[in-house]
Amino acid sequence: MLxxxxxxxxxxxxxxxxxxxxxxxxxxxxxxxLYQQGKIGGFLHLYIGQEAVGVGAVAAMKPQDxxxxxxxxxxxxxxxxxxxxxxxxxxxxxxxxxxxGKGGSMHLADVSKHFWGGHAIVGAHLPLxxxxxxxFQYNHADSxxxxxxxxxxxxxxxxxxxxxxxxxxKLPVVWMVENNQYGMGTAIERASAVSEIRQKAEGYQIxxxxxxxxxxxxxxxxxxxxxxxxxxxxxxxxxxAITYRYxxxxxxxPERYRKPDEIKKWQEDDPIGQYNEHLAKNKIAADSELDxxxxxxxxEADAAVKFAEESPNPxxxxxxxxxxxxx
Amino acid sequence: MPQLTYRxxxxxxxxxxxxxxxxxxxxxxxxxxxxxxxxVTRGFYDHFGPERVKDTPIAEMVIAGAAIGAAMGGARPxxxxxxxxxxxxxxxMIVNHAAKLHYMFGGQMKVPVVIRAPGGGGRQLGATHSQTxxxxxxxxxxLYVLAPGTPRDAKGMxxxxxxxxxxxxxxxxxxxxxxxxxxxxxxxTVPLGKSEVKRPGKDVTIVTYSKMLQISMEAAxxxxxxxxxxxxxxxxxxxxxDLDPVFESFKKTNRAxxxxxxxxxxxxxxxxxxxxxxxxxxxxxxxxxxxxxxEVPLPYNRELEQSALPKAADVIRAVxxxx
Numbered sequence: 326m327l328x329x330x331x332x333x334x335x336x337x338x339x340x341x342x343x344x345x346x347x348x349x350x351x352x353x354x355x356x357x358x359l360y361q362q363g364k365i366g367g368f369l370h371l372y373i374g375q376e377a378v379g380v381g382a383v384a385a386m387k388p389q390d391x392x393x394x395x396x397x398x399x400x401x402x403x404x405x406x407x408x409x410x411x412x413x414x415x416x417x418x419x420x421x422x423x424x425x426g427k428g429g430s431m432h433l434a435d436v437s438k439h440f441w442g443g444h445a446i447v448g449a450h451l452p453l454x455x456x457x458x459x460x461f462q463y464n465h466a467d468s469x470x471x472x473x474x475x476x477x478x479x480x481x482x483x484x485x486x487x488x489x490x491x492x493x494x495k496l497p498v499v500w501m502v503e504n505n506q507y508g509m510g511t512a513i514e515r516a517s518a519v520s521e522i523r524q525k526a527e528g529y530q531i532x533x534x535x536x537x538x539x540x541x542x543x544x545x546x547x548x549x550x551x552x553x554x555x556x557x558x559x560x561x562x563x564x565x566a567i568t569y570r571y572x573x574x575x576x577x578x579p580e581r582y583r584k585p586d587e588i589k590k591w592q593e594d595d596p597i598g599q600y601n602e603h604l605a606k607n608k609i610a611a612d613s614e615l616d617x618x619x620x621x622x623x624x625e626a627d628a629a630v631k632f633a634e635e636s637p638n639p640x641x642x643x644x645x646x647x648x649x650x651x652x
Numbered sequence: 653m654p655q656l657t658y659r660x661x662x663x664x665x666x667x668x669x670x671x672x673x674x675x676x677x678x679x680x681x682x683x684x685x686x687x688x689x690x691x692v693t694r695g696f697y698d699h700f701g702p703e704r705v706k707d708t709p710i711a712e713m714v715i716a717g718a719a720i721g722a723a724m725g726g727a728r729p730x731x732x733x734x735x736x737x738x739x740x741x742x743x744x745m746i747v748n749h750a751a752k753l754h755y756m757f758g759g760q761m762k763v764p765v766v767i768r769a770p771g772g773g774g775r776q777l778g779a780t781h782s783q784t785x786x787x788x789x790x791x792x793x794x795l796y797v798l799a800p801g802t803p804r805d806a807k808g809m810x811x812x813x814x815x816x817x818x819x820x821x822x823x824x825x826x827x828x829x830x831x832x833x834x835x836x837x838x839x840x841t842v843p844l845g846k847s848e849v850k851r852p853g854k855d856v857t858i859v860t861y862s863k864m865l866q867i868s869m870e871a872a873x874x875x876x877x878x879x880x881x882x883x884x885x886x887x888x889x890x891x892x893x894d895l896d897p898v899f900e901s902f903k904k905t906n907r908a909x910x911x912x913x914x915x916x917x918x919x920x921x922x923x924x925x926x927x928x929x930x931x932x933x934x935x936x937x938x939x940x941x942x943x944x945x946x947e948v949p950l951p952y953n954r955e956l957e958q959s960a961l962p963k964a965a966d967v968i969r970a971v972x973x974x975x
Contacts, residue, residue: 422758423757423758423760424756424757424758424760425758425759426758427755427756427757427758428756428757428758432756432757434757434760434761435760436757436760436761441724441761442753442757442761443757446744446748446749449717449744449745449748449749451717452713452714452716452717452718452720452721452745453717453718453720453721453724453749454721455714455717455718455721456717456718456719456720456721456722456723456724456725456729457721457722457724457725458721459718459721459722459725459727459729460721460722460723460724460725460726460727461725463677463703463722463727464725464726464727482713483713483714483717486709486711486713486714486717487714487717487718489709489711489714490708490709490711490714490718493709494706646759647754647755647758647759648754648755648793648794649754649794649818650754650762650764650816650817650818
């Protein structure tokens, strides 16, 4: 756990990142409860343990940048600034949800905040990311897109076609693998020919790095560098964030493939815990301030759930809306 | 009116729309320096340059996917898939993404992409390169599936497709590229999702589209010589599917034959017949007949291949069974 002086940030920025991570975790815990109560349907994939990856990546984005991810998307939604109530309403399938109750947990998006989803076919959002990057390039825009994916997505054809095209066309994209060690319940070494995922980028001569995905400041710095590389017309950059999910792949995961000790070991490096320690130890924030954030988050999460529960269901007419663009 | 080939009509539509709208660019296999494997984009690369006429790797998933992504980002890409058979490789992109993103994210995203692909049999390309799988794509709400059968419609529908915001699969027929027909001079569009009576008649309704329009029109002239007046309706679009002209015609003729190049099972004929039975049961004077490709993978041998594809004679035979 090394936080060195080079991560120069204002106190307010630190507290913002800290709060986002705590809020994501609290909302995920609430989501799990709501799922168990039968209020959230379908699949639910929690981000607990991986908060530093998404929060650090989004913190590095400039206003003109964009982001897209897979179905473990709640953390990104919060990190880009989606209202927690609007997110929770989507999980509950309500009209006030970001996707009007038609997308659910796996299909959160807020295009106004440059967050393009939430995609649930493994690897399928990679070509979409390449295309979004292509639109920026075509329009001579100064934008870069971060495309997050799980380690499992690096074994599918989409990954290879998209990396190849991004290099050939020098697309402004940062490919970012969240290596949480498992593709569903299958460990990396049982599914991927190489366990060090970044090596796959070497095959396409895409510059790459590994980064500690449990350390939000390391994430922010690495993604910042990657974004600047891609922004300068040098083409894509590839990052592999080493992280871990504490909960199952989804709520229906029997977790027969790993031992509780393994989870405990990773929890020693908990992204929120180590950041808390860093902020306190370096006197960036007082304990009382950090405690205040936790209370604030608690209230915000409660309010989000209340908003979602009290929101109306979509109207019956909504079934027919947005099949086609009208006019 | 000027006469153009189907190829020239499509090429003109692309050229004119690209001149008019800088958001439009082309991407696909061999569309640039080569000029298109069916020569539709010959001359485009030199005129519009490599930024707007992009040669891609042979990688249909990312061709379709990047085009969809670029459309999400506000551009108007036209992706060419070398043949519709290769669109199977890009199937998830087309049916799971292009068709669904607008709906699934509550209207936040639009996908104004046009994916062009030639299809159809009759060129001795063997079983994997000769299919007419149009109905498979037409199964999915959210897509426009267009399949013009004349140069006029090809040009007007492609121009219309490039001026609206829904994802379009534009299926050309590989053996129609040389077909000639009258095309209006100047700018025009043909409305999407509208069928058209291509030949009026009173004795039987023939419903068809794409290449089979040619076959059906040929059959209709031969039938006319024998005193049978067939009304030929060109669907032009499989989704949205406009059957009002079919019902109107059927209420007059009380008989119908549906002609498609693809296989009969679960096909266009099955759909049109079922809906006609549902809507026009009281007007029925004979069972509705279907003419379609026989249910085998298309063989390479010319005679065998031709024997599997619908001909004017098959249409005439079916008509005579119902009149």
